[in-house]
Amino acid sequence: MKGNFENTAKLTRFFLKRERVNTTVWILALLAVVVGLVPGLNEIMVGEDMAALVEMMQNPALVSMVGPAIALITNTYGALYTNFMLLFTALTVGIMNIFLVVRHTRADEELGRYEVVRSLPTGRLAHLNATFLTAVIVNAVLAVLTGLLMYAAGDATMGLNGSMLWGAALGATGLVFAAFAALFSQLSANARGAMAYSFIALIVFYFLRGAGDMQMAASWDAAIEAGEAPAMHILSLISPLGMVMRTYAHAGDYWWPIFILLGTAAAVAALAFFLNALRDMDQGFIPDRPGRPEAKKWLTAPHGKGLTFKLTKNALIGCLIGMVALGASYASILGDVDEFVARNDMYRGLMLHIAGIEIESVTTPAGDFERINAWVDGQIIRTTADPEEIVELLNYAVTYAGFTISDLFASMIMNMMALMAMVPVILFALRARAEERAIRTELLLAGSVCKIKYLGGFALMAFVAAPLLQFVLAVGLYGLGVALHGPEILSFAFILEAAMVYTPALWVMGGLTILLVGAAPRATGVIWAYFTFNFLLIFVGRMGDFPTWFQRTAPIGWIPQLPMAETNWLVLGGITLVAIGLCLVGLLCYRKRDINAVVG
C-alpha cells in the first residue's frame, strides 16, 4: 500500500489555489456576520431588556430552533450571544464544508478531472486526502480568525478562552460535515446525490438535537438554580449540532466537546478513505435509480415551457417550504416578543410610530415622574402613573389602533423576509442565462421554439413564484403563530396584506433580471449588486433614515410598511407596470440578440 498518498501536498496546494476566491468569500462573509454582530447586538440586548431576552431563550419553540438556554447559566451578554448565534453559524459552516468537499470529490470525478489527476503520478487516495487537508486548513483558518476577532470585538463577558472555543466549535463542526460529505461522495455515484445525502444528514442532525433540547427545556432552569451543571439530552449529544452547543462558550467554556467532534470527523473520514480505496472510479455504493424511458406529456409542452417548469419545479418547492419555515420560525417567538418589544426603546418607538401613537412622560415641576399619557390624533386615550404598566399601555394603544403587537412586529420584519423571497425570483429568471452558459439553449432553439416564448417561460416562473412565496410566508407566520399562541395574537387578513404588498417589488427584480438576460447577458451579475443594495437599504435604513427619493431607487423602498403607510394601490399598480415593462423590453432584446456568441 506504499504510495497511496503520493503528491498529496502538491494537490493540496492546487486545491487551495482553486478555492482562493470561493472559500475566501465564504470565510469573510461568515466573519462579517459573526464578528460584525457582536457590538451591534450588544447595543440592542444589553440593559434592562436583557433579562427579558434571557427569559425568552427558555421558550421551548425557541429552544427547538437555536438550542438550549445557555444564556441562563451566566446571564451575561457573551452567553446570550452564543445562545442566539452559535448553532446557526455552525450550521452555515457545515453547509460551506459540504459544498467544498463535494466540489473537490464527486463533482471533480463527474467532470473527469479526477481521472486526469489519477493518471498523473499521484497516490490512489491522494485526491481525497488533499481535499480533506484543504478542509482542515480552511476550517483552522476560520476557527482562529473567529476566535481572535470575536475577542477583539466583544465586551468583558466574551473572554479569550470562550472566543477561541467559539472559533474551534465552528471549525470542528465544519470538519464533521466535511467528513460526512466525503463519505457520501463515496456512497453516491454523482455529485447531486452526494450533496443531497449530506444535506439530509445535516437536517436530521438539526432536528435530532431539537428533539433532545426540547426534552430538557423544562428542567433546565431548575438545574441551574440548584447549582448543578446543566446537562444536555442524549439525543442532542449524538448530534454534532447538539454537541457544538455543549461547549457552553462564554458560559463555562468546555473544550471536551471539541475533541469529540474532531474524533467523529476523523472516524467518518477514515470510513470515507476506506470506501474510496475499495471502489472503482465513477462508481458508488448507492446505485442510480433508472428513470423514465419516455417523457411525461407535460414535459414536452411547446416552446420549452414544460422543460423550464421541470428545471425550476424542485427549487420552487424547496423555496416555498423554506418560506413557510421562515415565517414559522418568527411565529415561534411571537409570544415572547410583546414584552421584549415593550421594554426596548428602539422597538417601542418604532411600534408606536407605526400605530400612530405618541407617548408622553409627564413629570412634576421637581422633575419626578408623574404619569404617562398615550396620545392618538391629539386625544389622550390612556393615562397611567405606573411605569411598569407600560407594556399593558402599549398593548392597549396598539389594540386601540386595531392591531396586536404581534401584528406590528410581524409587519416590521416583513421586508426582511421579502428580501429572502427575492432570491429565488431572481434565480428563476437567471436560469435562462445559466442554460445558455451550459450550451443547452441552442439545442432547444434548434427546435421549433420561439425565443420570446422560451425566455418568457422563465419570466413566467419568476412572476408566478413571487406571490406564491409571499403567500406561504404569511400562511407559515400566521399558522404557527396561532397554533402556538392562540387565535387572538394575529389577524390573517392583515398579515396576508402586509406580505402580499411586496409582490410588485419582487416582480421588478424579476423583470430587471429578464432585461439583463435579454439586453446584457454578460452583465447579469449586476442584479446581485442591486439586490445587495436593496438589502443594505433595509438593514442600514433601520438605523438612520434615508431621504425618500433615495429609498425609492430600490423597488423595496416603494413598498408601504403596513400599517405605518396605507396600501396605495395606484403606486403598487405602477410598480407592477414597471416590472412588466422591464420584462417586455428584455424579451424583445433577447429576440434580437445572438445566443452564446462564441468564436468558432
Added chain:
Amino acid sequence: MRYSVEVTGLDKYFGRFQALKNVNLQVAEGEVFAYIGPNGAGKSTTIRVLLGILQASKGTARVFGQDAWKDAVDIHKRIAYVPGDVNLWPNLTGGEVIDLFVSLRGTYDKALRQRLIRDFNLDPTKKCRTYSKGNRQKVALIAAFASEVDLYILDEPTSGLDPLMEQVFQDCVMEQKNKGKGVFLSSHIMSEVERLCDRVGIIREGEVVQTGTLDELRHLTRYAMTVTTERTVEGLDKLAGVHDIAKEAYGLHFYVDVTQMGAIINHLNGFGITKLESVPPSLEELFMQHYKKEGA
C-alpha cells in the same frame, strides 16, 4: 433548381473579430452537402447562423427560401440539428430528452423512435449525467432521425461514436438521402464524407475556398504518377505542371496537375512507356492541400 440552403455574402463579426467573410453556399433540395474545414474555420458559426441562433452581420442566410433569423420558428419545424458537443440536462433521462426534442419539432413516430434506440443501443432510462460523450451524441442523433423533417443539419455528429455506431449513423443518413431528404454535414471523418456526400464545401479562416462535387475538386489537384519507360526520360522537369520528380527503384515518381495531363502523356510516349500508374489524390490529401494553402 430549388435550394434548401442559400447563403449569400454572409459576414459575421464577434466584436472586432471577423468569423465569416463573404460566405456563399447553395445546397440543392435532397442533396447531401459536406461542409469541411480545420477547427476554428467557421463551420459551427455558419451552422448557427443557419439555425437562427446567431444573426448575420451582413448578407443573407435562407433555409427553404425563408430567412434563417426571422422565420426560425417556422424553419425549425422542417429541420433537425445535432451538434458535435451535446450538452444535456443532468437530471433528465435520455428517453425524456429524445421525446422533448422530437415534440418540439412537431411530428412523432413512436415505432421509429424505438427502432432507433435499439439500433443505436441506447439505454433511455439512464439520467443524462451518467452518459458518456458518445451516448449523449446518440440521444441527439436518435431525436434527429426520429423526426420527420426535410433537412438534417449535423455538426460533427459522430465525433464520439465507435465504428459500429458510425455505421448505424451512415445507414440513417443514406436512408434519409434515399427518401429525398437533404443533409448539411460538417465532418472531419473523410471516409464518411466520401461515402455520403454529393457535394463538398471547404471553409478556411472564415472563407469558403472551394465548393463542388468530389470529382470537380479532384480536377483542381495533382495526381500521383509512376512510370517506367524503355529509354531514360529526359526534359520532364522542363514541362509545365510537373512537380516533385523522384527516381525510385520501380520507376519515375512525380505529381502532375490534372490540366496538363495530356501534354505530359504525349511527352512520355516518346520514350516508350512500359508501365504507367496514375493515382487520384485521396480525399485526405485533397483536404490537406486546401487546409494548408496560403496559410502554410
